[in-house]
Amino acid sequence: MDKFKRILEVERRTWKKQFFRVLIILIFVFSSLAVVGLFDFERISTGIPAVLKLLPEMFPPDFSRAGTWFKPLIDSLAMSIAGTSISVFLSLLLCFFAARNTTINPIFYNLATLILNVTRAVPELILGIILVAMIGFGALPGTLALGLHSVGMLGKFYAEAIELCDKEPIEAARASGASDLQVIVHSILPQVFPAMADVTFYRWEYNFRASMVVGAVGAGGIGLEIISALRIMDYAQVSALLIVVLVVVTVLDSMSNYLRKSVSE
Amino acid sequence: MNNKLSLKNINVKYGESLALKSVNLDIYKGEFVVLLGSSGAGKSTLLRTINQLNPLTSGELDFFDLGKIRNKKDLQNLRKKTGMIFQQHQLIERNTVFQNVLTGRLGFHSLFRSILPLPKFDQELALDCIDRVSLLDKALVKVKELSGGQQQRVGIARALAQNPSLILADEPIASLDPKTSHQVLSMLKDICKKDNISALTSLHQVDFAKEYGDRIIGLSHGKIVFNGKSDQLSDEILKNIYSSSPITEEANFTSNEVVMV
Numbered sequence: 001m002d003k004f005k006r007i008l009e010v011e012r013r014t015w016k017k018q019f020f021r022v023l024i025i026l027i028f029v030f031s032s033l034a035v036v037g038l039f040d041f042e043r044i045s046t047g048i049p050a051v052l053k054l055l056p057e058m059f060p061p062d063f064s065r066a067g068t069w070f071k072p073l074i075d076s077l078a079m080s081i082a083g084t085s086i087s088v089f090l091s092l093l094l095c096f097f098a099a100r101n102t103t104i105n106p107i108f109y110n111l112a113t114l115i116l117n118v119t120r121a122v123p124e125l126i127l128g129i130i131l132v133a134m135i136g137f138g139a140l141p142g143t144l145a146l147g148l149h150s151v152g153m154l155g156k157f158y159a160e161a162i163e164l165c166d167k168e169p170i171e172a173a174r175a176s177g178a179s180d181l182q183v184i185v186h187s188i189l190p191q192v193f194p195a196m197a198d199v200t201f202y203r204w205e206y207n208f209r210a211s212m213v214v215g216a217v218g219a220g221g222i223g224l225e226i227i228s229a230l231r232i233m234d235y236a237q238v239s240a241l242l243i244v245v246l247v248v249v250t251v252l253d254s255m256s257n258y259l260r261k262s263v264s265e
Numbered sequence: 266m267n268n269k270l271s272l273k274n275i276n277v278k279y280g281e282s283l284a285l286k287s288v289n290l291d292i293y294k295g296e297f298v299v300l301l302g303s304s305g306a307g308k309s310t311l312l313r314t315i316n317q318l319n320p321l322t323s324g325e326l327d328f329f330d331l332g333k334i335r336n337k338k339d340l341q342n343l344r345k346k347t348g349m350i351f352q353q354h355q356l357i358e359r360n361t362v363f364q365n366v367l368t369g370r371l372g373f374h375s376l377f378r379s380i381l382p383l384p385k386f387d388q389e390l391a392l393d394c395i396d397r398v399s400l401l402d403k404a405l406v407k408v409k410e411l412s413g414g415q416q417q418r419v420g421i422a423r424a425l426a427q428n429p430s431l432i433l434a435d436e437p438i439a440s441l442d443p444k445t446s447h448q449v450l451s452m453l454k455d456i457c458k459k460d461n462i463s464a465l466t467s468l469h470q471v472d473f474a475k476e477y478g479d480r481i482i483g484l485s486h487g488k489i490v491f492n493g494k495s496d497q498l499s500d501e502i503l504k505n506i507y508s509s510s511p512i513t514e515e516a517n518f519t520s521n522e523v524v525m526v
Binding site: 003004007008010011012015 | 363382385388389392393396401404405
């Protein structure tokens with residue numbers, strides 16, 4: 001059929017293009033796997049006996065020191081909540097400048113996005129090390145590290161939510177004589193609140209897990225306990241601690257699921 | 266050779282309430298049947314029960330050559346032979362017309378086969394269907410760039426690409442203006458007549474139903490209250506179809522225009 005020829009030809013070309021795109025992605029994926037040594041079978045095969053030797057040492061988990069873990073666990077939880085709160089506060093200040101539709105002028109926009117990019121670029125582990133060096137050991141430097149690093153991600157997501165919100169209700173609020181700030185509070189915030197709450201709870205979960213990482217560099221919490229047990233090669237205690245963390249993370253996960261659901265309703 | 270679709274004593278329950286009450290209905294080969302009824306009367310439920318997007322609680326389906334629908338395999342075959350057209354067209358808007366119509370061919374191929382481009386036969390069949398709804402020049406255009414009437418025609422082409430024995434159309438013109446509605450409905454009817462496809466179309470405009478329906482089915486509170494030719498559809502019967510509830514007051518309507526609440 002002649003009249004279909006051109007369409008079929010175009011469709012075939014589109015498919016070919018798509019195929020080559022996927023092919024290029026696959027090349028990148030497999031060369032990355034090769035670079036990191038996942039195809040180095042010799043090395044992997046020597047690793048297996050080591051794992052088999054280590055695993056029995058982790059059993060049975062040793063809960064004998066469990067009584068002393070409550071304080072660091074509470075510390076870790078407090079760090080995740082306090083750190084998330086700090087980042088929410090800073091993100092709320094920054095996000096309106098970092099969203100194209102609410103920013104005051106290009107200078108503020110670029111400044112705000114720069115701050116978000118910088119905080120996102122520095123990992124919490126590095127921030128933790130620097131802050132421990134500045135203000136000493138304990139939960140405070142850990143909390144600040146979590147808070148500052150989270151701003152980069154939370155602020156960016158908040159700003160994106162604001163950029164995506166519907167223009168019509170904003171126009172309606174403006175038409176009724178609302179000031180710019182009133183528009184933000186009464187027209188934009190109600191629209192973006194569920195999305196903001198959503199990422200915030202995700203971030204809280206993430207921050208609890210991240211608190212263990214910063215804990216390892218001396219910033220307190222349950223992470224410090226894990227790294228101490230690892231240093232003395234007490235793998236039975238490490239496995240017990242990992243079980244405790246798993247339980248807490250599972251509880252946090254269902255809690256944040258529940259909270260997210262109740263916010264979006 | 267079975268030349269009709271038969272619904273025998275169909276009951277559908279949602280929780281405690283009965284959405285369809287002992288519905289008996291025959292639709293013959295090539296017949297264009299229109300379904301009337303107020304919102305909530307069970308029009309969508311009836312349509313979706315035939316291809317069992319809604320499970321039926323009890324009753325029996327007898328589908329043209331397939332005969333009785335007894336198991337999953339029968340149902341799969343029934344769905345392959347049944348094209349569906351939706352009010353909100355239910356197309357993938359960021360895909361082209363051609364890609365959307367090709368999804369009508371998915372049921373005829375395995376998952377693995379369907380990842381690769383479909384055979385030339387399927388591609389040409391899809392383009393032929395697009396040609397029949399006069400959209401060939403738009404075949405490579407994204408669906409979101411089309412007008413409402415054009416989108417619904419893509420929906421018809423997708424249903425047609427299945428080579429169906431039956432087309433189910435759930436308020437296909439509800440979001441279109443009157444002129445476009447006529448275009449879409451007459452196009453659908455012409456195609457069904459030419460290909461000898463049976464169609465069951467729910468509408469809520471009585472005048473459209475009278476103009477296009479070979480036969481009209483009136484549904485009220487999950488029961489068939491009318492089943493006949495359009496000239497038998499009197500004001501009295503219409504009142505019966507659109508009565509809001511047996512107890513509460515009856516809906517207001519003029520003879521051939523029903524105000525939706």
